[in-house]
Amino acid sequence: MTTINTPERRQLRELTRTFMTKEVLPHLDDWERAGEVPRELHATAAKVGLLGIGFPEEVGGSGGDLLDSVVVTEEIIRSGGSSGLVAALFTHGIALPHLVAAAGTGTESAAGDDLVERYVRPTLAGTMIGALAVTEPGGGSDVAGLRTTARRDGDHYLVNGAKAYITSGHRADFVTTAVRTGGPDAGGVSLLVIEKGLPGFTVGRRMEKLGWHCSDTAELSFADVRVPVGNRVGAENTGFFAIMQNFAAERISLATQAYATAQRCVELALGWCRDRETFGRPLASRQLVRHRLAELHTRAEAARSYVLDVATRVTAGEAEMTEVAMAKNTAVAACAEVVDAALQLHGGFGYLRDAEVERHYRDQRILGIGGGTTEIMNEIIAKGMGL
Numbered sequence: 001m002t003t004i005n006t007p008e009r010r011q012l013r014e015l016t017r018t019f020m021t022k023e024v025l026p027h028l029d030d031w032e033r034a035g036e037v038p039r040e041l042h043a044t045a046a047k048v049g050l051l052g053i054g055f056p057e058e059v060g061g062s063g064g065d066l067l068d069s070v071v072v073t074e075e076i077i078r079s080g081g082s083s084g085l086v087a088a089l090f091t092h093g094i095a096l097p098h099l100v101a102a103a104g105t106g107t108e109s110a111a112g113d114d115l116v117e118r119y120v121r122p123t124l125a126g127t128m129i130g131a132l133a134v135t136e137p138g139g140g141s142d143v144a145g146l147r148t149t150a151r152r153d154g155d156h157y158l159v160n161g162a163k164a165y166i167t168s169g170h171r172a173d174f175v176t177t178a179v180r181t182g183g184p185d186a187g188g189v190s191l192l193v194i195e196k197g198l199p200g201f202t203v204g205r206r207m208e209k210l211g212w213h214c215s216d217t218a219e220l221s222f223a224d225v226r227v228p229v230g231n232r233v234g235a236e237n238t239g240f241f242a243i244m245q246n247f248a249a250e251r252i253s254l255a256t257q258a259y260a261t262a263q264r265c266v267e268l269a270l271g272w273c274r275d276r277e278t279f280g281r282p283l284a285s286r287q288l289v290r291h292r293l294a295e296l297h298t299r300a301e302a303a304r305s306y307v308l309d310v311a312t313r314v315t316a317g318e319a320e321m322t323e324v325a326m327a328k329n330t331a332v333a334a335c336a337e338v339v340d341a342a343l344q345l346h347g348g349f350g351y352l353r354d355a356e357v358e359r360h361y362r363d364q365r366i367l368g369i370g371g372g373t374t375e376i377m378n379e380i381i382a383k384g385m386g387l
């Protein structure tokens with residue numbers, strides 16, 4: 001029995017699959033067309049105990065760790081969901097951890113427990129939606145160079161600037177926002193929780209994208225938005241460190257989405273090649289096709305094993321950031337190859353909206369961009385090699 005295959009995790013897999021079959025799969029195409037998932041889905045996911053996986057019960061979560069979140073993510077995609085759905089429904093996975101980590105730290109903002117009550121609990125109960133805003137129109141890879149400012153004005157900050165490509169930004173009730181409160185580098189960044197509806201806070205139109213259609217994405221702008229100091233997450237100028245700390249979990253999640261998408265596409269291609277006949281025989285009977293499927297299966301399974309190994313060590317606090325970066329790049333590259341080949345094996349049907357593989361083909365493209373691009377991962381790996 002491996003750590004990922006315990007009786008409890010098999011149960012969690014079953015729970016996720018039931019949720020997907022009953023609550024998601026009959027509606028996913030409609031949500032893809034609508035450009036977002038309904039708010040009620042968050043409450044339903046919370047009710048069955050899925051939304052809070054990976055968050056401690058003391059803050060309203062369901063308990064469990066990163067590996068439990070991996071199981072949920074895997075099963076959502078392998079049961080016919082999508083990485084876009086994971087992004088939309090589990091945005092709190094990137095919006096809340098900093099608030100939870102800061103709870104009870106007794107910083108000047110006294111934010112800790114208060115932020116948990118006001119934002120973490122309602123979000124994990126599915127009655128609020130949160131987003132994380134780091135990227136700006138001027139750049140996303142250079143987090144330490146962000147330009148949105150928060151100037152102290154008594155017991156408030158005055159926030160000015162803009163954020164781009166923010167997942168769930170259109171639906172979010174609050175946004176955990178990276179701002180500059182200090183000097184021009186990493187040491188001058190703080191996190192503020194900014195509520196929708198504050199004067200000067202504008203949510204732009206829903207951005208149209210290549211993939212992740214059921215996940216709303218927005219541009220946000222701030223013009224003299226007055227945010228209470230109590231909405232600061234942790235101590236002033238510690239935001240960069242908080243963002244970096246949570247990148248490991250975010251990157252493991254993206255890597256999981258990548259290998260699970262690859263696995264799902266192998267299954268789809270397998271089914272198609274068994275049924276589809278060309279020149280009087282099923283495609284799967286041709287050695288060329290059989291060997292291609294074997295290669296794709298191997299690629300997906302190898303990526304899974306590697307990501308699970310790194311995820312297990314991240315959970316135990318043993319993995320370096322370089323390993324997480326290598327895991328993400330490995331899974332993303334495997335996914336890109338597998339999804340492309342799976343679509344090709346579907347022939348013309350693979351190019352149609354009716355084909356599930358078509359959605360994965362579009363959805364997978366973001367996995368090497370979001371949460372740190374493939375090039376930025378390579379930079380981390382190179383630094384780890386002493387280059």
Ligand SMILES: Cc1cc2nc3c(=O)[nH]c(=O)nc-3n(C[C@H](O)[C@H](O)[C@H](O)COP(=O)(O)OP(=O)(O)OC[C@H]3O[C@@H](n4cnc5c(N)ncnc54)[C@H](O)[C@@H]3O)c2cc1C
Pocket residue numbers: 131132133134135136138139140141142164165166167168209212217366369370371372373374375376379
């Ligand atoms: C659908 C979607 C959802 C997203 N959700 C969120 C979200 O919820 N919150 C959030 O904050 N952001 C979000 N992002 C933003 C995402 O994290 C950024 O797009 C990403 O970090 C890259 O930043 P950028 O787009 O500004 O590219 P840039 O930083 O401008 O980079 C452009 C290109 O240059 C390369 N590059 C940059 N620097 C170097 C270097 N030193 N050496 C070599 N190559 C380099 C990059 O790899 C990339 O290929 C989302 C983006 C998308 C498309």
